Amino acid sequence: xxxxxxxxxxxxxxxxxxxxxxxxxxxxxxxxxxxxxxxxxxxxxxxxxxxxxxxxxxxxxxxxxxxxxxxxxxxxxxxxxxxxxxxxxxxxxxxxxxxxxxxxxxxxxxxxxxxxxxxxxxxxxxxxxxxxxxxxxxxxxxxxxxxxxxxxxxxxxxxxxxxxxxxxxxxxxxxxxxxxxxxxxxxxxxxxxxxxxxxxxxxxxxxxxxxxxxxxxxxxxxxxxxxxxxxxxxxxxxxxxxxxxxxxxxxxxxxxxxxxxxxxxxxxxxxxxxxxxxxxxxxxxxxxxxxxxxxxxxxxxxxxxxxxxxxxxxxxxxxxxxxxxxxxxxxxxxxxxxxxxxxxxxxxxxxxxxxxxxxxxxxxxxxxxxxxxxxxxxxxxxxxxxxxxxxxxxxxxxxxxxxxxxxxxxxxxxxxxxxxxxxxxxxxxxxxxxxxxxxxxxxxxxxxxxxxxxxxxxxxxxx
Numbered sequence: 001x002x003x004x005x006x007x008x009x010x011x012x013x014x015x016x017x018x019x020x021x022x023x024x025x026x027x028x029x030x031x032x033x034x035x036x037x038x039x040x041x042x043x044x045x046x047x048x049x050x051x052x053x054x055x056x057x058x059x060x061x062x063x064x065x066x067x068x069x070x071x072x073x074x075x076x077x078x079x080x081x082x083x084x085x086x087x088x089x090x091x092x093x094x095x096x097x098x099x100x101x102x103x104x105x106x107x108x109x110x111x112x113x114x115x116x117x118x119x120x121x122x123x124x125x126x127x128x129x130x131x132x133x134x135x136x137x138x139x140x141x142x143x144x145x146x147x148x149x150x151x152x153x154x155x156x157x158x159x160x161x162x163x164x165x166x167x168x169x170x171x172x173x174x175x176x177x178x179x180x181x182x183x184x185x186x187x188x189x190x191x192x193x194x195x196x197x198x199x200x201x202x203x204x205x206x207x208x209x210x211x212x213x214x215x216x217x218x219x220x221x222x223x224x225x226x227x228x229x230x231x232x233x234x235x236x237x238x239x240x241x242x243x244x245x246x247x248x249x250x251x252x253x254x255x256x257x258x259x260x261x262x263x264x265x266x267x268x269x270x271x272x273x274x275x276x277x278x279x280x281x282x283x284x285x286x287x288x289x290x291x292x293x294x295x296x297x298x299x300x301x302x303x304x305x306x307x308x309x310x311x312x313x314x315x316x317x318x319x320x321x322x323x324x325x326x327x328x329x330x331x332x333x334x335x336x337x338x339x340x341x342x343x344x345x346x347x348x349x350x351x352x353x354x355x356x357x358x359x360x361x362x363x364x365x366x367x368x369x370x371x372x373x374x375x376x377x378x379x380x381x382x383x384x385x386x387x388x389x390x391x392x393x394x395x396x397x398x399x400x401x402x403x404x405x406x407x408x409x410x411x412x413x414x415x416x417x418x419x420x421x422x423x424x425x426x427x428x429x430x431x432x433x434x435x436x437x438x439x440x441x442x443x444x445x446x447x448x449x450x451x452x453x454x455x456x457x458x459x460x461x462x463x
Contacts, residue, residue, distance in 0.1 A: 003053050006077040010095040018090065019082035024052040032108040032127060033084045034063070038174050039098030046073060046148060048108055048125070048138075050118065053078040057146060063132060065150050065159045073138060073148040087169055089178060099178045102169040104131040124151075130168050131161070171238035171246065171289050192283045201240045201291065202424045207445060209289070212418065215445050216286045220279040222429075222456060223416035226308075227282070227293055229300050231261065231273045233411050234290035241291065241420040248290060249273065257281025261300055275300055291420050294411035297367070306367040309356040310412040311375070312347065312402035316395050325435055327386065327399045328352050332432070334377055343458050346440045348419035348427040351399075353412070357461055364408040371406035415458070418445065431457040
């Protein structure tokens with residue numbers, strides 16, 4: 001009998017977005033996941049991969065790091081391997097109806113042969129998750145009832161699982177997943193239903209999530225040419241910039257205006273990356289608490305032909321702004337001599353970015369080599385002022401000409417992206433004539449409206 005027959009019989013896949021139960025081959029590296037499940041009763045679903053399926057237990061109170069607390073774990077039907085990434089809303093009236101949040105995920109390592117010990121009624125293992133770590137035991141005591149127990153080991157301190165309110169996958173709270181995102185078209189304008197618009201993202205000055213969404217809606221027409229159809233990484237701030245921040249690089253399902261691309265990774269595997277295709281995707285991503293947007297130097301339509309080169313002038317902290325501006329001018333002179341037209345933007349941090357559109361079709365290796373040679377040229381010409389070496393000890397009293405971001409898989413902060421720093425600064429395009437007038441972190445979300453009324457300093461970037 002198929003191990004997933006019971007799972008499939010309990011679900012109507014025309015109504016639920018849960019994955020269909022299809023058995024997979026076993027994997028050498030065994031994964032585990034924990035899903036916070038707000039159904040008829042609030043509980044945590046604890047799952048361990050074995051024999052191509054996920055063995056599953058419902059843990060009413062969730063796992064506990066205290067070895068003295070033996071948590072009831074009710075064995076339920078096996079779930080498919082694809083359930084390891086599931087997050088969403090199961091419709092009311094369906095089996096398990098409610099909100100499912102991916103709460104933790106990682107690798108589990110059994111101490112003994114898990115096939116044998118599972119049949120005997122126990123499993124002993126180490127968890128390597130983001131939130132659950134160390135040695136644990138699952139032991140059967142009657143009917144479908146097991147106990148989940150934390151073993152004593154060198155895991156430091158007891159952690160209260162209730163402090164983790166957000167998804168490790170999307171950064172969303174249970175409430176945000178439940179409300180989800182509703183995109184409607186009205187008067188030919190794309191509108192978005194913002195979840196928790198009152199949430200404070202920046203404390204000083206106070207800027208809400210709703211204001212962040214309004215900002216990205218305002219700059220969308222100027223920002224989209226630089227992020228549309230480019231692989232994306234974002235900094236997500238589900239608790240605001242002073243809370244937990246993480247980089248988001250991989251796709252989550254059911255997102256309007258956002259698409260997936262599979263690219264080869266190590267060990268002949270493929271990873272899922274994502275990119276925005278329109279304003280709806282940009283706002284959708286911002287509504288998921290993405291504040292900073294970082295993009296690849298190539299378009300997904302020509303993934304192996306990079307066309308935007310970026311130099312980040314990153315100064316030693318002791319250098320003053322005049323030295324940084326001098327570095328920008330020196331780099332521009334070299335680019336002018338090489339007949340490379342360049343554009344300037346603030347970093348929103350300590351330095352400036354010089355951006356070069358590349359019109360000729362070249363490979364990533366050639367692209368990276370050109371960027372490196374330009375940085376080396378500056379270093380050789382002015383060895384007391386600049387370094388092309390990213391090591392911190394090489395930067396003392398100098399400016400690091402960061403060319404490394406011009407590598408396949410690396411990203412740079414997108415034009416018009418907010419930064420997760422005090423005052424909500426923006427990495428914003430400026431005119432060359434403004435270099436001596438505007439500091440790298442001077443233009444913030446509060447000042448941007450008047451700038452957008454002016455002529456676009458980068459209007460001919462792609463021409």
